[in-house]
Amino acid sequence: GNSVTQMEGPVTLSEEAFLTINCTYTATGYPSLFWYVQYPGEGLQLLLKATKADDKGSNKGFEATYRKETTSFHLEKGSVQVSDSAVYFCALSDSWRDDKIIFGKGTRLHILP
Amino acid sequence: DGGITQSPKYLFRKEGQNVTLSCEQNLNHDAMYWYRQDPGQGLRLIYYSQIVNDFQKGDIAEGYSVSREKKESFPLTVTSAQKNPTAFYLCASSIKWQLGGRKETQYFGPGTRLLVL
Numbered sequence: 116g117n118s119v120t121q122m123e124g125p126v127t128l129s130e131e132a133f134l135t136i137n138c139t140y141t142a143t144g145y146p147s148l149f150w151y152v153q154y155p156g157e158g159l160q161l162l163l164k165a166t167k168a169d170d171k172g173s174n175k176g177f178e179a180t181y182r183k184e185t186t187s188f189h190l191e192k193g194s195v196q197v198s199d200s201a202v203y204f205c206a207l208s209d210s211w212r213d214d215k216i217i218f219g220k221g222t223r224l225h226i227l228p
Numbered sequence: 229d230g231g232i233t234q235s236p237k238y239l240f241r242k243e244g245q246n247v248t249l250s251c252e253q254n255l256n257h258d259a260m261y262w263y264r265q266d267p268g269q270g271l272r273l274i275y276y277s278q279i280v281n282d283f284q285k286g287d288i289a290e291g292y293s294v295s296r297e298k299k300e301s302f303p304l305t306v307t308s309a310q311k312n313p314t315a316f317y318l319c320a321s322s323i324k325w326q327l328g329g330r331k332e333t334q335y336f337g338p339g340t341r342l343l344v345l
Binding site: 158 | 232234261268269270271273276286318320333334335336337338339
């Protein structure tokens with residue numbers, strides 16, 4: 116079945132460090148891929164998405180490229196800030212008929228000033 | 229402003245009691261979803277609805293019930309049969325179909341934290 120695997124946290128970095136959160140997926144079709152962010156006590160917000168191979172999603176300095184050959188969608192940011200501290204979820208949607216989205220378990224990110 | 233609202237923000241349940249969590253959206257979305265989030269875990273799908281008066285069980289539907297009488301509303305009832313209801317509950321919605329049949333993004337409400345007394 117379809118699944119998403121992302122690196123376990125927590126990830127702790129200093130401000131202005133480079134960030135990578137790994138995400139790999141298994142899917143039978145041609146999925147759309149998403150990164151969502153959850154700030155403490157809040158719901159999830161869409162951070163970025165990509166709908167086909169080689170697409171790059173980007174938002175707020177974050178980027179992720181849809182790599183079909185490695186079935187990956189790693190999240191990167193060149194210089195993190197304290198305000199980026201949150202939980203990040205990788206997700207995919209696959210079927211053309213099924214509206215369900217499959218989420219990874221989330222990666223907690225702590226940025227130290 | 230368009231969006232999804234959930235109420236209440238915190239909810240307390242006594243033993244043997246049913247409680248209902250509210251979810252309303254004014255985005256004109258067809259599809260709505262309920263997820264449960266436990267500490268250190270990802271989101272697990274409880275129920276989803278693709279259209280008014282229709283809904284399907286997700287991965288962990290036991291002990292929960294839903295209704296979809298109106299497009300904008302998708303309330304979740306946590307029944308007394310749910311033995312471990314303490315969790316953070318998230319409601320989401322999405323346009324059912326995008327041109328070409330590709331998936332549309334899900335938009336989330338702020339969540340309701342349910343605690344057992």
